[in-house]
Structure formats: structure tokens, C-alpha cells
Amino acid sequence: MSTLRRQSLLSSYSRNFHSNPSDPLFSLIKILFSRSFNHTYTSIPCSKSSENHALFKFFVDSLKGCKQRAHTIANRFSHVISYKKPQVAVDFLKTHGFSDTQIRSLLSIYPKLHQFDVEKNLKPKFIYFQELGVTRPHLAMFISKNPMLLSCSLDKKLKPGVEVIKNVLELNQPESNKFNIRDDLIRILSRYSWVIGNESKLLSSIKYLESFGIVGSQLVVLLKNEPRLFFVGESKLKSLISRVTELGFAKGSRMLVHGLRACYGNRTETLHKKYELLQSFGFSELECATMIIKSPILFKSSETRIRRGIEFFLSNLMLNKSVIVASPYILMYSMEKRILPRHRVLQMVKSRRLERRLPSISTMLCLSDESFMERYILKFKDDAKELMLVYKGPLSEPSKV
Template sequence: MLCSALRRNSLLPLFETCRLRYLLFFSSSSSSVAAAAAVGGTISPEPHFMVEYLVNSCGFSSSEAAKFSKRLAHLRSTEKPDAVLNFMRSHGFDGASIRKVISLNPVYLCCNVEKNLVPKFQFLRDLGLSEPDIVDVIENNHTILLLNVHRSIVPRLEIWESLLGSRELVLKHLKKTGWFFGSSIEKTLHPNLKFLRDECGIPEERVSLVLRTSPNLIARKLESLRALVVRAEELGIPRHSKMFMPILRCLHNVSKETFEAKAELLRSFGWSESEFCSAIKKFPSLLVASPESIRKKMEFFINEVGYVPSLISDHSYLLKYSLEKRAIPRFRVLEMLNTKGLGTRRGKFLYYIQLSNKKFMEKIVLPYKEKVPELLDIVRVAGAYEGNEPFYLVLEEDEKDLADRLTHI
């Protein structure tokens, strides 16, 4: 009993010492918390070391680095990020390219260079892509970095080749068109193709023709694609129509809000709902034209040319031509000929605006250049004439004509 008491007495000072330390520690901590609260709230944790790394090594702003570092909080060293950045820089990525890719998915900094990056870059080189091409591919379709070459990339390449018709076109879109290559074959591509073929009755060749310019159309979620089909049908376009897929392509690039804004703009010029739908059927790309461009063209054809809105709806292709480079100068030329008693009826403007630059010059301008030299001034202002020989204004549709003409000058 005495021994027990002695033991208790000998332990008591040690217990009191530990208790004192405990109280002092938490008293100090409480004071710190109280002090922090007094000067502005909660105590912020120390920033992760990757915040500073992203600022210094990648060039991100502090706020960007703080945001992206959250995905990298598990890292305990910069070994993998250093290896990834060194690899990217040695393969043609500049600072802006690196920031773009890392901002899309900061976890790329955790890749194993030898296992994850080297095989994909080698595969892209084997496809015939140059170093700058590969940079473009990764920027636009960065999910390639997450895919297995044999299990995912090769099957995707094969199905896109079959859809677009050639490997060259697939590679072109890989460099320029974002996101489409990451779509799952089983979850997205096959269900969407089956829907268009079996439920909508659209032949695969029509689908393929549109996908050659807009591959992202088939990469939408199935529910989204169904909604797009409904919007096309609301315009009065039957699924079996040859215009159905081009309409889908244009709707794919236009939000509902933008679509309604353009419809309202054209209604303000007197178009009815049926005239709007009729114009879209004839010229689907009207949906992707800018509102300001549409407004200026409608004002010109109504106020200057004298067309009623319903006529423009019936000939909506008028709205595809550039005002400054084609519509206005050609109208001025025809007006000038009319004032000299040499012209044609105004109604034929519908015909003359469709002529290639070469044919317009040969049929209308050059035969009258001696009698009406002012014609050359009009086309010269538009950039269509220079010196004593015709210099054709280059539009995409006229490039071949231009080459042929210059060969014989």
C-alpha cells in the first residue's frame, strides 16, 4: 500500500507537467484562432506547393494556379510534372500550348511519360503527322492523352475513316476540330448512327457527306441529337428530304436563343413563319450567318434593289453573297448600264448575281468598257479590275476560273 502511494506520488509531478503543457498549447492555439478571427475570419491552410509550381513553371496566374492545383493535391513532389513539361517542350509545345492543355485537364501533369505519352506521340508520328501537327492534335483533341493506343485510338481512327471517307480527312479534323475524337464508339457513335439510319431513315451516305465538314454532329449525346431532329422537323423539313442533314448541321451550330433571335430579326422585315421556314429550306446556312450581316443584306435588297421580302424568301440564296464584293458592285454596274440605255431589266439581277466573276466580267463589263468606262471604276473599287486587263476578285467558288484566266493572259 505504501509502495502504491509512493508510485502515485512519484507520477503526480509528471502528470501535472504534461497537463500544464497541454493547457499552454491549447491556450496558445485558442489565442491564435481568436486573433485570426479578430483580423478577418478563418485561418486559411497553407497553399499546396503546386500552386507556386504552376505559376513559375507553366506561367499561370495565381488564381488559375490555385484552381488547377486542386486536382494535383495528391502530389508529393514535382518529379512527374517536371518530366511531363520537359517532354512537351521537347516536342514543340510552347508556353501557351502547354497552358491550354493543362488547363483542360491538370491531371496530365501526373502522366507517366514513358508509359502514357511516348506511345501516343509515336503513334501520331507514324500516321505521318509533323511535330506542329501533333501539337494541334493534342490542343484540339487532348483526350487522346488518356486513351490506350490499341484499345481506343486505333478503333476510333478506323470508324472515323469509314464515316469521313479517308484518313486524310480524319487527320485534318484532328488538327482543327475539337472534341470529336474523344467520343465513345459504344456509348455515342454507334447509338447515334443507328438512330439516324433506323429511326430517321437517313441513308449513311447522306450522313457521311455532312460529317465530312461537321464531325461533331455525330458526337453529341443521343438525347441532344433527338432534340435536334425535332427542331428540324418543326421547320417543316421531312426526315427523308435531302436537306434534312444540312439543316441538322446548321442547327447543331446554333443555340435555340440565337435561332430565335435570327427568326425575330427576319420577321421584323415582314417575313411570315412559313416564309422563314421556306428560306431556311433553300439556304440552311442562313442559320449560321451573323445577325448584322443578315440585317445589312435585307436592307440592301429591300431599300436599294427594290425587292419585296417575300421575293427574298423565295430566293434566299441572295443572302449568301458578300455585299461589298459582289452584290453592291454588280447592282451599280447594271444600274449604270440602264442609265445609258444599254442595260438589262432590273429583274435579271437575280441571274447576274449568281454568275462567276469571270462570266460577269465577260458578259457585262468588258463588252461596254469603251462606251461606259465608269463600269471599270465601279469594279475597280470592288477590287475586280486592274490596269488594262481584268483582275478577278477572288471568291472561293471562282478560284479555278481565276487560275484558268490568268493562264491565258
């Protein structure tokens, strides 16, 4: 209610009770309106003075931060009367290799960080991360990308969640590969730091997946590539596994985990569209089912890539459909980075009769870059330079052969 409106109402009540100003109802109304008016009036200068100027100056001067963001943080922490804690926190981060830009980024995402007690909140976590294997040169980048790791309770959230993941990794790696365990753990935490936030849900999902035969290295695959699967809830996980088994993946099959990854990344409608795309090129339902079981990750590829690959192999290279059905993974490779460059090299090798027997298209595409160059470019010393030029040449698709 506006001030003028309050005054108007008070005047109206005053006229009505003018004949009897001692009436207790009039006195009560006058007191209530007076208090409301005074409260509103005095709150205005209070909001204007709520900004913490000392904190604002600290962020702008010490970190060369954005003034707008500094205003926001200073207003949020108007009760802070000293910037001693922020200074200690910032100094601590700088001694661990954090740049001003990284510190500003951390504070933007998690402004409460500047009020952390270094000895109680920050230092123990930094020590813990280093014990896990995050080396000091990489610590700043690791934490900058995962600021929520600093907001979690070390004993209640971080350690229990990390231990669950470590146990899964250790059960599937020999002791001699402890460095692989460390690298896998850091990779999971670096890319999906939020997975450690709910230990009970993580354990529950692991137990449920194991009941379907997804164990050992298969669990590791999911943790490293699809950690969100462990937090979708049992009902959604059950529905997802049901979809996968309907596609033909058997319970206990080593391909079940890859089927899960494919279905999790696609809605049912999307999978149907990709089936329809394959069938539009003449593949039967059985052939489509065979292709998805052999290479389920193919269905995480875009329709554009699948279509372009099929058109190239069937129309340009005149391959039989059975080759694609037998090796559907060839549709997953990049046309520009792998398929076309290698095809051009093999065409030259064939035209110059440098090799008596050429590999199948699937074998040729499976080779690593190093192996391909060694076998089909560097091996032919007299032609290596020209072959390399062809390999690095234009990306236009060749005409039909």
C-alpha cells in the same frame, strides 16, 4: 468549434465533475476535447508547408510560368518529391515543337500532364496522331488546342472513337481521295476533339440518323459541322427530327440534314421570330416554308442580317419578292464583303455599257471572288483599274435605283 470555446466547455465540465473527478464520463470528455484541440492546432502548420517548393521553382524557372498558377499546381501535387518526371515531360514536348507558352497553357488546362510517363502515356499518342496524318510542324498546335486528347486512353477511347469517324468518312470517299479523308478527320478532331469520347453513343446516334435516311455524305456533313448532334441523346434527337419534319422536310430528303442543322442551331421560339420577320415583309406562310426548305441554313443567320438583306433587295434594288423566294440564299451573304461591292461594280459596268447582258442578282452573288473579278473587272482592261477601285470602295449602301 473554436479553441476558446473548447477550453470553456472543458472548464465547465471540470467544475461540474469537481466533486468526483474520477467519474469515467469526465475522463472521456477530457480525452475527446483534448484530441480535437490538438488535431486542430497541429493541422495549421501542416497546411502551410503543403506547397511543393521544388515543383513551384521548376514551373517558374524552367517555364517562366505565372507564379500564382505555379503555386496552385505545386499545392495540388504536394506529394511529388522530385521534378524529374515533369522535366522529362517538358523536354519531350519541346522536342516536338512545343513553345514554353504552349506548354504552360497545356499545364494550366491539364496540370496532371507533368506527371505523365513519356514512354507509356505521351509517346504512343504522338506516334498515333502522326500516323493519322498530323504532320510534325502542326502537331504542337493541334495538341495545344485539344489537350484532352492526351488525357484519353489511347486504346479505350482514342482509337475506337477515331475508327468510327474514319469508317463514316471512308464509306463516302473513293480510295483516290484518301487525302480528303485525312483532312476531314483532322478537321473534326481539331475542332471537336471531344467527339471521340463515347464510341457507343456515337454509333447509336449514327444508326438512328441512318434510319431517317441521313446516310453517306449527309453524315459527313453533320460530323464536320454539327458533331454535337451525335451526343444529344436519342430522345432529343427524335424531338429534333420531329421539329424538322413538321417544317416540311421529308424523311429521306437530301435537305433533311440541312434542316437538322438549322433547327439544332435555333430554339423553336427563335425560328418563329424569323418566320414572323419574313411575314412582316409580306411573305406568305407558304413562301416562308418554301424559303426554309430551299435554304434552311438561312435560319442560322441573324435576324439583323435577314432584315437588312430583305430591305436592300426590295427597297434599293426593287426586286420582286418572288426572286427572294426562289433564291433565299442571297440573304445569307455579307452586305459589306459581297453584296455591296459587287453591286457597285455591276452598276458601273451597266452605266458604261461594257456588257450587253448582265447576270441576275442571284447568279452574280453565287460566283466565287476569283470568277467575279475575272468576268466583271479584269475582263475590261481599259476600265479594270477604276472597276477595282469601285470594288474596294466605301461600304455605304446606295440609294434606291
